[in-house]
Amino acid sequence: MINQTGKFIVIEGLEGAGKSSAIALVNDLIEQHTGQAPVCTREPGGTPLAEKIRDLVKIADASDPLSDEAECLLIYAARTQLISNVIKPALAKGQWVLGDRHNLSSLAYQGGGRGLMPLVKAVSDACLAGFTPDLTLYLDIDPKLGLTRAKSRGQLDRIEQQAIDFFERARQTYLQLAQQDDSIIVIDASQSLELVHQAIRSQLLHRLPLLFANK
Template sequence: MGGAARFITFEGIDGSGKSTQARRLADDLRAQGREVVLTREPGGSPGAEDIRRLVLEGDPDRWSAETEILLFTAARRDHLEKTIQPALAAGKVVICDRYADSTRVYQGITRGDLRVVVDRLHALMIGREPDLTFVLDMDPGIGLARARGRNGTEERFEDFGEAMQVRMRAGFLDLAQEFATRCRVIDATREADAIAAEIAALTQAALA
C-alpha cells in the first residue's frame, strides 16, 4: 500500500492506555497492508532496553532529574539510530509508545525547571520530532490506579505519587498546545474501541 512514511507517537500520564492504543493502531495499519514498526521508549533497541531497566526500576530517588535527562537522551539516540531512522528510510510507519515529549514533561517540567536543558540536548543529539502525536488524557487518579494495578517491576515513576501525575497531565496538555500542528488530545476515559476508532480516523487523515 502506498503513502509516505510517518512517525507517530503516543503520550500521556501513566495508565492512560498508550501501549494498548499504540498496538491497536499498529494492527489496524498492518491489516490495511502497511509496513509498521511498533516500538517504545525508553527502549526499542538493545542498548536502549538496557538503559530502560536502569531508569524504570529501583527507588524513586535513584537518579536526579539531570541524570535521567542524560540517560533518556542516550537511550533515544540509540533507538533513533538502530530502529526509527532505518524504518522510516524503508518507507515504514513507526509507532512509538512515548518519545521526547515524555522527557520534556517528566524531567523538564515536573521534576524541576529543566525544559531548556531537555530541548538543548534534543536539538543537539536527536533533532527528530514525530509527524503525529496522540496525547491520551484522563484523570490522574484513575491513571495511577490502573498503572499500579499492572503489578510490574517498572513502577519507579508511579511511586512518585498522584501529585506528580497531576503535574504531568498539565504538562502534556500544555505541550499539546505548544505543538498543536502535530498533537491531538484524545479523551482516554472512554471505551477502548471508541478511542481506537478516533485514533484510526485521525491517522488515516494524516497518512492520506
C-alpha cells in the same frame, strides 16, 4: 494498499492511559492502509543497549538513588540509540514506525514533572536536531484515575511511584505542548475503551490521507 515514504507515529500518555491497547489499534490501522506492519518501538528502550538503559531508569536502587538530571540524560542516551539504529533506518527504507513514547514524554516528565525544562530542551536540541514525529496521539487522563488503573496491573516501577503532583505537572505540560503543535492530537482517555478507540480511529483515518500526501 498505498505505498509511500515512511512516517513516524507516536502514542503518548500518563500511566494507565491505555497506550498498549491504543498501539495495537493503530498498528492494525497502519497495516490496513500501507499493506505492511509498522516497526514498533518503545521508550526508553528499543535496542539492546537502550533496553539496558531502560532498566537503570525504571528500577529503584535505594543505595544509589538516580538523580533527576541523570534520569534525563540516560533517557536521551537511549533515545539517541533508538533513533540512530532503528527509527531513521526504517524510515529511510519507506517503513512506518509506531512509537510507544518519544521526546514529548521527556518534555512532560523530566521537563514539567521534574522541573528540568531548560536541561531537557538543551539536550533535546543537541541530540535530536529537529527530528520529530509526523503525528502524535496523546491519551489524556486524570493522574489519579490513571494511577488507579496502573496499580491494577501490578507492581509500580520507580517512575510510576512518584507523587501525584509530579504527574499533575506532567499532564499540564502535555496539554500545553499539544495546544502549540497541531501534529499532536489529544484523545480523552478517561472514556470507555470503546469510545477511546472510536476517537483514535476517527482521528487517524482523517489524518492518514494527509500523511500520505506529505511525501
